[in-house]
Amino acid sequence: MSAEDAHGCALVTGAATGIGRAIALALGDAGYTVVAADRDREGLTETVAAAVTPMHPVTLDLASETGIMAAFDSAVGQFGEVTCLVNNAGIALPKPATEVTWEDWDAVMAVNLKAAFFLSQRFAARRMGKGLPGAVINIGSTHGIVGVSDRSVYGISKAAILHMTRMLAIEWAGAGIRVNAVAPGTVMTPSREAILEDPDARARALDRIPSGRFPTPEEVAAAVVYLAGPSARSVTGHVLVVDGGTTVC
């Protein structure tokens, strides 16, 4: 077995930057063939260029049903099977609840929740149809566990994906499809650098972390690699929090 197919094929959404890029690179290093999906073609090119192992980019919009289906079909078309799905793509919506529009709500839920559900559904249906096991890892957030101001719709979507993790884990456990989640605290990806560009806001965010430092994308990726792999074969329905202790105080 070559290093490339040691663990089969992992489909990672939102892999053009930040945490998704780190996850795609870490899974590649761990021996997966990685299909990196995102709507940002340029970012995907950078992710692929940073990879040591071959990585396959797919440009699509996960806000549409055709985009969701294309993500999965393209990975299966190229590699025959997807053994691991990482639902990482997400949209943050820093906005007071009183200003949220119907369009904001739909846009956040479409990517953060609906795409993750229907990609998982397609993945599990195919694996179960063939009697094969599989692993789904959803990227949640500490904002889906504890309350915070001005992140309502985002936090609601993340709370939902954490519960989706439990619901699907139970429903699919007998078929060998494990469903887990990673819930990061604030990670200084380019998108979060922009949201927290005000030094005072950044200091307040850091103040909420007992360990005194922001988790890195690589630390989140390491949690994903663990949950995807055989060491976690008895782990399902779990939320692995990577937040330096924020949610235990």
Ligand SMILES: NC(=O)c1ccc[n+]([C@@H]2O[C@H](COP(=O)([O-])OP(=O)(O)OC[C@H]3O[C@@H](n4cnc5c(N)ncnc54)[C@H](O)[C@@H]3O)[C@@H](O)[C@H]2O)c1
């Ligand atoms: N960075 C943090 O502090 C943090 C904390 C907790 C959870 N998270 C979660 O981790 C994940 C990644 O975070 P990040 O900071 O790297 O995010 P990011 O915003 O930097 O990157 C998200 C990626 O998803 C892609 N994406 C968004 N909508 C898409 C669509 N419709 N179709 C295809 N691709 C789409 C974007 O193009 C981007 O590449 C997200 O789910 C986020 O909610 C992040």
